[in-house]
Amino acid sequence: ALKQLTTAAAPLPCARAVPPLLEAILSFVRGARRPSACEDGIALIGDLLSRLKASAPADSQADSHSSLEAAAWLQLWLSLLRGLCSLCLDQQVVARDKALVALQRALLDSELRTLPPPVWAACFEQAVFPFLADLLQQWVSAAPTPARRRSASALADDEQLMWRAVTLFSKAFLHHLSTLLALPEFHKLWLRALQVIEQCIKSPDNEMLLEAVPETLKNMLLVMGTSGVFEEGRAVGDGGQSLVQLTRTMVEGMCPQLSHSPDLVSVWGASRDESG
Secondary structure: OHHHHOOOOOOOOOOOOHHHHHHHHHHHHHHOOOHHHHHHHHHHHHHHHHHHHOOOOOOOOOOHHHHHHHHHHHHHHHHHHHHHHHHOOOOOHHHHHHHHHHHHHHHOOHHHOOOOHHHHHHHHHHHHHHHHHHHHHHHHHOOOEOOEOOOHHHHHHHHHHHHHHHHHHHHHHHHOHHHHOOOOOHHHHHHHHHHHHHHHHOOOOOHHHHHHHHHHHHHHHHHHHHOOOOOOOOOOOOOOOOHHHHHHHHHHHHOHHHHOOHHHHHHHOOHHHHOO
C-alpha cells in the first residue's frame, strides 16, 4: 500500500497526508528485518522527495497565496529530510547507510540549487545542524566504558558514519554557498556552522574526527576565500568585527594549529595584522 501511494504514476499525497505517510514509512524501515526492506522503505522517501521537487517554489513569490504555498512546500520538504536524518541514527547499519546516501542525493540535487536562500538556510538550521548534533550526541553516549564494551567493528562503523555526515555537511554548504551568500545575515548561519564543526573537533575519544574535521574545515575556508566571501570588510558582528575576523577568532579557539597554517595566509589576509 505504501508503495502504491509513492509510485511515480500516483499523484503526490496532499500535505496533510504526508506526515502520517512518512511516519508509516519510518516505522516500516525501523522494524524491517531484511536489508532489502530497509532499502525499499528509504527509496519510498526518495520517491516523495523527487516528486515534491516538481512543485518547488520559485526564487521569488509574486503574491501572498504563492508565499503560503511555498511555506507549505518547505515544511513538507523539511519533514522528509528530517525523516532521512532520523534513519541515519538507526541501529541498523544498512538503514543508516542507505538513508545517508538518500540524504546526500537530496542535499546535492542540482535541480534544487535555485531554491530561494531562506529555504536553504532553513534546511541547514532545521535539518542538517540538528542532525549533526544528534549524531554527535549519539556517538558520545555510545562511547565504550569499563562497564559497556563495544566491538571494534561497531566503533569503526559509528566513526565512519560520523565522518561521512560531516563530509556531507561540508559538501552541501559549499554546493549552495552562492545561494546562501544572498542571505542578509549569512554570517549567523556561517558562525552556527563553525559551532557545529567545533563540537565535532572537541568530541571526546574520537581521533578520526580530530584529524579529519580540521582538514574539512580548511578546505571550506579555502573555497570560501577563493570565492571572495571574506573580502568585504564591513562589520557583521556585535563587536564590529568583519566576517573574516570572526571566523579567524573561532578557528583560533577550536583549532589553533589550523589557524596558523601557512595554507590559510591568503584567507586571513589583513585580519592577521589587525588581530595582532
